[in-house]
């Protein structure tokens with residue numbers, strides 16, 4: 696059954712409450728299209744995401760990943776199709792988007808009332824990302840990784856059923872990115888939101904996701920469950936899946952498959 700969580704209930708004028716069912720859908724897209732002028736970006740996307748799922752969305756640069764995420768965040772509208780998405784959602788962007796003249800803890804509460812109870816929640820969220828000691832500081836004293844952890848805390852404090860993350864670690868150095876990937880897994884275990892993680896990093900997708908999507912020519916060309924045990928490390932199963940995805944993304948040709956992955960191959964995805 697399709698539930699348009701954004702559409703007010705006709706009888707009450709209220710948005711329908713999130714269903715209590717733990718397998719309830721948090722995303723339900725049907726034949727969603729989006730074009731910018733003549734350029735067709737999304738060509739009939741069907742997508743369902745359930746509570747607690749971690750879904751990675753891969754695609755070459757310009758394939759429409761951000762466009763799809765912005766539609767799910769209601770930052771942009773589809774041209775046609777049905778967009779069902781839970782109201783309980785937050786977005787983490789590639790850059791942390793902190794307000795420079797707000798202290799760290801008030802950045803966590805951005806848009807929420809600064810009540811004593813909310814400050815306690817902000818402090819708890821900062822503790823979870825290991826930054827309680829920076830709560831009274833200003834954003835300019837934070838490293839890139841710390842700033843992005845504040846952005847995660849800001850998402851957490853809202854206890855969303857759906858976390859939309861658009862290349863949240865792309866601007867971080869490799870070591871910080873690894874730490875953030877582990878942190879996201881811990882937070883997911885603790886809070887169990889559904890996560891739609893847009894990334895161009897195939898390894899990151901295989902490391903984190905229950906399911907991997909590839910957006911290509913306006914369509915989801917791959918929708919693949921990842922059945923590797925957690926915690927995941929490079930090795931058997933991991934490499935095969937990574938190579939399959941790189942080939943799907945046009946980075947490895949069939950004849951390349953089986954060769955060691957190269958940094959330039961990965962970089963090509965980011966280009």
Ligand SMILES: Nc1ncnc2c1ncn2[C@@H]1O[C@H](COP(=O)(O)OP(=O)(O)O)[C@@H](O)[C@H]1O
Pocket residue numbers: 731736754755756757758759760761762763
């Ligand atoms: N507001 C916009 N106006 C016109 N074209 C846009 C707009 N936003 C995105 N596009 C175009 O849509 C395509 C997909 O963009 P985007 O969703 O940002 O791709 P990705 O996130 O996969 O790199 C690109 O060709 C981009 O230039």
Ligand SMILES: [Mg+2]
Pocket residue numbers: 760761762
């Ligand atoms: Mg993008």
